[in-house]
Amino acid sequence: MSNIKAIVAGPRGKMGSEALKMIQNQSTLSLVACIDRMNDGMVVKEVEGLPDMDAVIYTDAAKCLSEVEADVLIDLTTPENGYTHAKLAIENGVRPVVGTTGFTNEELTELTELASEKRVGTVIAPNFAIGAVLMMQFSKWAAKHFPEVEIIEKHHDQKLDAPSGTAIKTAELIKEVRESHKQGHENETETLQGARGADVEGMKIHSMRLPGLVAHQEVVFGGLGETLTVKHDSIHRASFMSGVKLAAERVMDLDILVYGLEHLLD
Ligand SMILES: NC(=O)C1=CN([C@@H]2O[C@H](COP(=O)(O)OP(=O)(O)OC[C@H]3O[C@@H](n4cnc5c(N)ncnc54)[C@H](O)[C@@H]3O)[C@@H](O)[C@H]2O)C=CC1
Numbered sequence: 001m002s003n004i005k006a007i008v009a010g011p012r013g014k015m016g017s018e019a020l021k022m023i024q025n026q027s028t029l030s031l032v033a034c035i036d037r038m039n040d041g042m043v044v045k046e047v048e049g050l051p052d053m054d055a056v057i058y059t060d061a062a063k064c065l066s067e068v069e070a071d072v073l074i075d076l077t078t079p080e081n082g083y084t085h086a087k088l089a090i091e092n093g094v095r096p097v098v099g100t101t102g103f104t105n106e107e108l109t110e111l112t113e114l115a116s117e118k119r120v121g122t123v124i125a126p127n128f129a130i131g132a133v134l135m136m137q138f139s140k141w142a143a144k145h146f147p148e149v150e151i152i153e154k155h156h157d158q159k160l161d162a163p164s165g166t167a168i169k170t171a172e173l174i175k176e177v178r179e180s181h182k183q184g185h186e187n188e189t190e191t192l193q194g195a196r197g198a199d200v201e202g203m204k205i206h207s208m209r210l211p212g213l214v215a216h217q218e219v220v221f222g223g224l225g226e227t228l229t230v231k232h233d234s235i236h237r238a239s240f241m242s243g244v245k246l247a248a249e250r251v252m253d254l255d256i257l258v259y260g261l262e263h264l265l266d
């Protein structure tokens with residue numbers, strides 16, 4: 001697959017700017033437009049800090065998606081805008097590749113149904129790093145043998161959603177093999193609210209936000225006399241870009257929505 005025409009939403013963001021660099025440095029994708037909150041009508045290279053690329057910037061997502069001839073929309077924005085952009089893209093026959101996290105289950109269901117109805121391939125992946133996808137798969141495997149598990153996710157302090165999309169996806173994968181049950185002491189109480197974290201069928205998720213962090217997760221399993229920790233660290237946002245590229249290539253052959261990069265890996 002070559003010359004896949006891509007729109008990037010969120011080009012000035014931490015992920016969006018990395019995606020522009022990735023597109024600039026490979027040959028299968030080309031940038032045909034951007035969707036941003038500002039700089040309407042300017043071209044990318046005119047915006048300070050953005051790479052030397054000629055695509056036009058739109059602030060009106062509906063206009064961009066109906067006017068520009070594009071194959072894929074790469075969305076790296078915010079939960080609310082990511083959902084709206086994905087919906088608009090599907091309605092306009094542009095295949096969404098969504099990294100944005102924080103969607104509700106209702107939004108995911110709606111997008112899944114819309115993608116099937118319109119037969120527009122869609123990828124929503126809470127984590128595009130190959131190592132993170134493996135960390136989630138290893139965790140699912142481990143949970144078959146160690147059903148007592150807690151998830152600790154650590155991110156930079158500019159992150160809007162908690163817990164992370166990755167932590168939620170990990171819990172969902174573990175749920176497929178772990179029977180729902182309460183963990184810890186049956187009479188456990190919290191003397192400080194939130195001390196035990198968020199609860200998914202008895203599994204706990206703890207979210208840490210600090211400057212200096214990028215994206216990190218530990219899945220800690222406890223057994224009789226032993227613990228097992230499955231750990232992944234993204235130390236640079238370049239870690240996500242091979243997954244974004246793979247998703248943009250593979251979405252061209254889909255006519256349904258897939259949730260999670262694992263569905264696209266061999
Ligand atoms: N799936 C994955 O592998 C990864 C996903 N993420 C997710 O990607 C999203 C973006 O993350 P970051 O780049 O770190 O955030 P960021 O805050 O650096 O960037 C978000 C960008 O979206 C822009 N934006 C907001 N509203 C917009 C709108 N209506 N139209 C166009 N652009 C708009 C903002 O101006 C900003 O530049 C988050 O939801 C984050 O959780 C982050 C890293 C990896």
Ligand SMILES: O=C(O)C1=N[C@H](C(=O)O)C[C@H](O)C1
Pocket residue numbers: 101126127128155156159160163164165166167214215216
């Ligand atoms: O906001 C981030 O940075 C990240 N968000 C994604 C998530 O919510 O899981 C992926 C990665 O953890 C980085």
